[in-house]
Amino acid sequence: MIHDPVPNMLAQATELLEAEFGSLPAYETAINAPAIAEVLEATAHRLADNYPYFHPLYAGQMLKPPHPVARAAYALAMTVNPNNHARDGGRASTEMEIEAVRGIATMFGWTESSDSYLGHLTSSGTIANLEALWVAGQLAPGRRILGSTQAHYTHNRISAVLKLDYTSIPADHRGRMSMEALEAELRKGDVGTVVVTMGTTGVGAVDPLDEVLTLKERYGFRVHVDGAYGGYFRLIPEALEEPARRAYALTAKADSIVIDPHKHGLQPYGCGCVLFRDPGIGRFYKHDSPFTYFTSKQLHLGEISLECSRAGASAVALWATQMLLPLTLGGEFARGLARSRAAALELDRRLREDDRFQPLVAGAPALDIVVWKLNAENEDVTSALANRVFLACAERDLHLALVELPLAWFRPAGGTANGAAAETFTCLRSVLMKPEHEAWLDRIWERLSSAYVDVVGE
Numbered sequence: 534m535i536h537d538p539v540p541n542m543l544a545q546a547t548e549l550l551e552a553e554f555g556s557l558p559a560y561e562t563a564i565n566a567p568a569i570a571e572v573l574e575a576t577a578h579r580l581a582d583n584y585p586y587f588h589p590l591y592a593g594q595m596l597k598p599p600h601p602v603a604r605a606a607y608a609l610a611m612t613v614n615p616n617n618h619a620r621d622g623g624r625a626s627t628e629m630e631i632e633a634v635r636g637i638a639t640m641f642g643w644t645e646s647s648d649s650y651l652g653h654l655t656s657s658g659t660i661a662n663l664e665a666l667w668v669a670g671q672l673a674p675g676r677r678i679l680g681s682t683q684a685h686y687t688h689n690r691i692s693a694v695l696k697l698d699y700t701s702i703p704a705d706h707r708g709r710m711s712m713e714a715l716e717a718e719l720r721k722g723d724v725g726t727v728v729v730t731m732g733t734t735g736v737g738a739v740d741p742l743d744e745v746l747t748l749k750e751r752y753g754f755r756v757h758v759d760g761a762y763g764g765y766f767r768l769i770p771e772a773l774e775e776p777a778r779r780a781y782a783l784t785a786k787a788d789s790i791v792i793d794p795h796k797h798g799l800q801p802y803g804c805g806c807v808l809f810r811d812p813g814i815g816r817f818y819k820h821d822s823p824f825t826y827f828t829s830k831q832l833h834l835g836e837i838s839l840e841c842s843r844a845g846a847s848a849v850a851l852w853a854t855q856m857l858l859p860l861t862l863g864g865e866f867a868r869g870l871a872r873s874r875a876a877a878l879e880l881d882r883r884l885r886e887d888d889r890f891q892p893l894v895a896g897a898p899a900l901d902i903v904v905w906k907l908n909a910e911n912e913d914v915t916s917a918l919a920n921r922v923f924l925a926c927a928e929r930d931l932h933l934a935l936v937e938l939p940l941a942w943f944r945p946a947g948g949t950a951n952g953a954a955a956e957t958f959t960c961l962r963s964v965l966m967k968p969e970h971e972a973w974l975d976r977i978w979e980r981l982s983s984a985y986v987d988v989v990g991e
């Protein structure tokens with residue numbers, strides 16, 4: 534493994550921060566250093582019981598290591614451990630959160646001034662989506678929420694928590710929401726909000742936001758974009774296929790947007806984000822708690838967030854990361870995303886040329902998730918093989934993932950429409966979300982091939 538640069542960076546920065554508080558009288562905290570060292574030793578051993586998520590050969594689930602600058606900034610913030618509920622709990626980190634969120638809003642095409650939208654960090658994409666649907670329900674009580682069958686399962690569950698009716702719309706053979714099926718539901722006249730997933734968690738499909746916005750003109754409803762995983766692909770339009778490019782170009786027209794900096798944004802877990810186009814929705818968050826410490830007249834993030842205490846360190850880490858890697862078209866961060874995407878296209882290309890495998894017939898991946906089935910005499914054998922190849926890859930330190938997908942997605946056009954087929958089977962799935970995956974593709978392919986030979990033979 535590569536030498537970890539974070540402890541060195543952190544030591545220097547910690548000295549600087551301590552010097553900033555140098556005028557305070559010295560104080561002592563009793564710590565038992567040998568006992569702590571022993572506990573940390575045990576901790577290190579315990580943590581080895583994990584897949585190596587940080588390594589390029591981990592190409593399974595949606596896991597991307599935090600950037601060293603994010604880890605160092607997060608740990609540095611632990612010296613003061615700010616709470617972004619209120620300015621009194623974290624003055625600097627409140628400002629850093631406002632600035633970092635502005636960077637994200639600007640990426641989605643909302644203006645640089647902070648009063649033309651409302652947004653804040655959350656502890657996850659789940660909570661961010663919860664807030665967006667909560668506001669949707671406040672604005673249109675009793676109206677239904679729609680999302681595709683490939684939308685994250687959290688929407689269905691959150692809707693139940695909020696006592697809003699939720700309806701799933703079928704997806705096409707690439708995992709995108711069917712516009713015909715959507716319009717059929719809209720004609721019923723009781724829809725409040727449509728959830729548009731830009732980057733589905735399963736296969737990375739991008740719902741056609743452009744077409745949903747056209748339907749919005751006719752039927753009138755709120756558009757919520759769930760870009761928890763895929764939001765950052767807004768930064769590489771040139772690397773996307775036309776339908777996805779058209780969708781990403783229109784994110785500024787959404788009513789609310791969710792993105793997870795802890796997925797593609799190089800952040801430690803505990804960092805989601807929700808944005809609202811109309812800052813007026815802030816009125817729904819109003820509370821008059823007698824005990825929160827709102828001593829400053831300026832906006833407190835606790836006044837526009839459902840969560841109360843929140844990690845100021847998350848904001849510090851995100852701010853530092855965006856200082857180093859601004860969210861700009863063509864910037865270094867965007868180039869990292871483009872490399873992930875290139876790795877996915879290359880893996881897809883190799884799978885298409887190899888008759889042992891079959892990726893989705895409807896076309897190449899929209900973002901950086903690749904799914905494929907193993908060719909065999911029938912679907913039961915295919916599923917069993919996928920499980921065995923998955924394990925044989927793991928023995929070679931290549932970690933892939935498994936996913937259940939509709940059979941119809943692998944049939945040539947003319948198969949059952951709308952992915953409605955009940956039959957699913959097990960496929961292999963790889964989320965190639967690290968920039969390093971591109972350089973490691975040969976080694977990933979070698980291991981996949983040799984695992985296949987092990988399981989099936991030459």
Ligand SMILES: *Cc1c(COP(=O)(O)O)cnc(C)c1O
Binds near residue numbers: 660685730793
């Ligand atoms: C991951 C994900 C979520 C849930 O976010 P968490 O941060 O895991 O709570 C919601 N929607 C989509 C599209 C996701 O990929």
